Amino acid sequence: MSERRGEPGGPERVGNATRGIAWEEPLLFERSRPGRVGAALPALDVPAVAPPRCLPAAFLRDDVPELPELSEVEVVRHFTRLSTWNAAVDLGPYPLGSCTMKYNPKLNERVARLPGFAGSHPMQPDALAQGALALCHRLEAWLAEVSGMDRVSLQPAAGAQGELAGIMMIRAYHAQRGRPRSKVLVPESAHGTNPASAALNGYRVVAVPAGDDGILHPEAVASVMDDDVAALMVTNPNTLGIFERHIAEICDLVHARGGLVYGDGANLNAMLGLTRPGDQGIDVMHFNLHKTFSTPHGGGGPGAGPVGVKEILEPFLPAPRVRQREDGRYELDGERPQSIGRLHGNHGNVGMLVRAYAYVRALGPEGLRRCAEMAVLNANYLLARLRERWHVPFDQPVMHECVLSDRNLADTGVSTIDVAKRMIDYGYHPPTIYFPLVVQGALMIEPTESESREDLDRLVEALLSIEREARSDPDLVRTAPHRTRLARLDETRAARRPVLRWQPDPPSSS
C-alpha cells in the first residue's frame, strides 16, 4: 500500500481527510462557445441608440474578445467546481497564524445583504442614510471601549491602510508641533506591513531586537530611542504569540522622548475584555475586523481596518467623520482642517462594519471575553501537547498562537514547507510558515476559539504523525501533498516566466 501520488492504495482516511471526486474544470475562456450568454437583459423601453450617433467613432471600441460566452448553468458549475478546490474555515481548521481564521457567523452574511445596507449609496443625502450612519457611530464607540482608545475612524479598508492612516497621523502630529522626525522603530518580529507603512510616509525604519525571551525590553528600545524617532510600532501580543509585558514601561520611555507608540491590532483577539491597548500606553492602533471581529477573509479580502487614537491625535483622524447632532440625527462632518484627509473613496468597507456590528451584538461583553479566553486556552493546549516532539524556539506560556520550528527535523531533510504541504494531506490548512522572520523555519499556529478540543486533538495527532513520517519516510513528506487534485506547484517557474493572463493558442502554421 502506498500513500504516494500515482500509486494505488494508501489508507482511506488520514487525519481529517478521506478520498473523493476532484472535479476537473478548464478556464472560462476554454469553455466559451460563440453565441452563449448567461444573463437576461430587460427589453429596451427607450429608443435604441447606435453608439456612433452620439460618440465619435475614434472613441468607440469593438467588442471585448477576452470576455467568455457561457450560459448561466455553465458559469454556476464552473465556480462551484472551483470552490471545491479551496480549503476554508467552513470546511475545517485553518490555523493560519496571525490571521485569526475564526468562524464567520452566517447571521453576519444575512444582515449585510439587507437591501438598506447592501443597496444604499455612499453619496445619498445623510437624511436617507440614518441607519448606516447610526451603525457606524455605535461601532466606533464599541471599538473604542474594547481597545481603550478615545476615538475611532472606520474608514481604512484593511489593516495595512489603518496602519498607513496611523503613521500619517503621527507624522501630522509631529509636523504640527513644528518638529518633524525622521525615524520609526519596528521590532524584528513585526509584520511586513509595518515597515512598508512607515516607508510610505517617508520614514526611515530602524529595527529593534527582541530579548532572548522573545519580547521587547525597555533597554533595547532606549538604546535606539532618540529625539528623531517619530514612533515605535509594536504588535501585542507579538508575532510569537507572547504578551509584551514591558509594554507600559516601553511606552513611557518613548513618550518621554516625545515619540508616540503605534499598536498593530492584528492580535487583538487575545486581549478582548482582559487588557486594552489604550491602557497599556498605545497612542494609535488599527483593528482588523476580518480577524478579531469575525468578518470573512473572502479569499483575500475585503477586510476592514478601523483606526483608533487617543485624544491628542483626534484632530488628525481621516475625514469625513460621523457626528451625532443635538437632535439625535447623524451627519457626516467633512470640515476637519487638521485631518490627514481621505483614505477611501467613500466611507470604508461598510459591508464589513455591518458584520462586525452583528458580531459584537451577538457576543456581548462576556462573549468577547470568552473568545479571548478560549483562543488562549486553545493555543496553550496545542503548545502543551506538541512541545514534547516539536521544537519550540521561545518555550513559555503564549496568548493566541504558538510558534514551532523545524529544527528537530534537521537530520531528516524535511523542512517547514514540507510539513506544511503534508498537513494538507491530513485535511488541514497549514499554519503561517517562515514567519516571524526571527525564527528559522517557523510554523505559526493560531487555532482561535472556534476549534473544539476534538479538532485540536486531531490536529495534534496529525503533526505528531508527520513528525514520525519525517523520520520513517522523509520522501513521503518532501513530496507532499499527495491527496490534492494538483501536486506541489512550481513557484520558481511562475516567477521566472510570468504568465499572468490566458491567451488563445496562436493558429498553427501547418
Place this chain on the structure above:
Amino acid sequence: MHYIPHTDDDVRGMLDAIGAPTVATLFDCIPEKLRFSRPLALPAAGSEQEVLAELEELAGRNAHPGSHAWFLGAGSYAHFVPSAVDALVSRGEFYTAYTPYQAEISQGTLQTIFEWQTMMAGLTGLEVSNASMYDGASATAEAALMALRLTRRRKVAVSAALHPHYRAVLETYLGGLDAELVEIPRSAAGTTAAGAVDAETACVVVQQPNFFGAVEDLAACAAAAHAGGALLVSVTAEALSLALLRAPGACGADIACGEAQSFGVPLGFGGPHLGFLCTRMANVRQLPGRLVGATEDSQGRRGFVLTLSTREQHIRRERATSNICTNQGLCLLMATIYLALLGRRGLRALAETNLAKAEYAKARLAEAGLRRIGSAPTFNEFVVATRGPAADSLARARDAGVVAGLDLSPFAPELGPALLLCTTELATRAQIDRLVDVLAGGRS
C-alpha cells in the same frame, strides 16, 4: 455562546493538559496593573433574532434603489446583479478562505484571479492586471506612486475632472513623499485640457468618463503626456463604460485603474468595492498588489500560484512597492462571475442600454427646457442645470420618491446650480419621465 464549542469538561481537561489551575492563570503574563478589571461597557449579548431585528430596523432607515427611483451615480453605480453572483459568492469555500498562500488548496481562488486578470487586461487593452486594490480612489493613488517610481520624477498632473474623492485620497497618499500635485483645468466642453506637462511631470491622471460624465479624448491626453516624457494614468469609475469606449491601453494609457464596483458588487454604502490596476508587462515589477501566474505541478499539470511576490511587503518590507496586504478578493470573485455571466455580448449590450437611457433622459430634459452643462459626449452620466438651488430640486424629487442625482455645488460651484445625473439599466422610462417632470417643476 454558540460560536464557541468549549464545554466546562473540555476546559477542565485542557487546563489539566496545560498544567494550569484556571483559565485566569493563562493570563498571568499580563502585568497586574494592565489587567482590565470591569466588564466591557457594551450592550448585552442578543439572540440571533434580536440582533437581526435590530439590524433590520437600522437598514430600514436607509434609502436604496429598491425604495426610490435612482439617478445617483458619481462613482458608485446602481446596476442589476444576476442572482447567480450572490449564490456563488455565498459558498463558504470561497468566502471563508484567505489569501491563497498555499496554492494546492487554493486553486479555486487562484484560478478565479487568473480569469479576472485576463478579462481586465482585455477590457483595459493592457497586458497585466493585478488581483485588485481597495477601491478606485486608492488604486488611483497607487497608480500615481507607481508612475513616480517608474519615471523618477516628482509631479503628478491631475485633471480637474477627476472624482473629488479620488483626488483627496491621492493628496493623502502623496502627503508623506517628496511629490507635488498640479491641476489640469477643465475646458468649457467639460473635458480635460491638454498640456501642463513639464520635465518633472511623472504622470497625467485623467478620468474616463470623467467625474462630470464627459468622455475624454484619451488618445490626445496620452499624446500630450508622452510628448513631455510623462505617463498617462487613465482612471475609470464606471467600469461598464469599458465595454463601449476605446480601451485605455489602445488610447495610449500606460496605467489603467479605477473602480469595478459596477461589475456585480453591491453599492453597500460605499464599500467594499473593487479597485483595479492594469499596466504593460514592462512595468510589472513596479505594480503593487497580488498577482497570480500560471505554472505546473510536479506532474506537469497546469495550476496557478501567487507570483512575483518580491514586490510585496511580506518579502520586501520597507522596500516594497506598496504596504497593501489584504485586498478585495471576494469582490473580485463577484466581478469575475458577473463578467462571465454577462459575457462578450451581454456586457456590450448592457453598456448600449445605459447609453440609450442617458440619451433619452438628455432629450427629455432638453424638451422640458432644462439646460445640459457641457457639450462633450457622455456615457450614462451628465450634468444638468437646475432651476433654483439644486438642493431644492433634490428635496422636491425626494418627496416624489426620486433620488435625483448629486448636488454639484460643493464640488463645482462654478457651474452654478447643477445636478450630476446617472441613468443605468435600472431606470425605467416611466422613472426617467418622472425625474424630468420633477426637475421641470411640474408634478410627479
